[in-house]
Amino acid sequence: MWRFYMKKLSISEAKNKLPRIIHEVEMGESIQLTRHGQPAALIISIAEYQLLVSRRKSFSDTIASFRDGLSADSFIEDDILTDLRATDPGREVWL
Template sequence: MREVQSSEAKAHLPQILDEVERGETIVITRHGRPIARLIPEAESRREEIDRAIEGIRGIQKRTSPVSLDELLAARHEGHKY
């Protein structure tokens, strides 16, 4: 959660709304005191999460299982020790 002065919110509303749409909560302040809170719309966020989960499950069905050793090897690939 981040705080934004009301004057900044006025000047940068489209960018602030983009952040809220991505899941960020924004508190708008005036003279250092909180006056409003912008939070993501719960239902649209839930739909987005559900679509993402469905996509992950689809990928899981199309791919073969990956062992722990393969995961660790991929994670360390290209590292210099």
């Protein structure tokens, strides 16, 4: 659905042409709104928005995929961590 060319309009132009912009977006066009020549917003159709949202994974799904990709030998053994831990008593605490 993404195109290499996207129509660009300034926000002030868009205010005057809103009904036409809505019609173009409903027909599949995506329109970038600019403020002082810099991208400020993007107007896309409901269908394109729903497609984007449906592809997005939830945080828990992303974590589960990450965990599934780990192998059993990729974890650090406790004895290695024990060797890495500081053995000094730390600073003196005054109460």
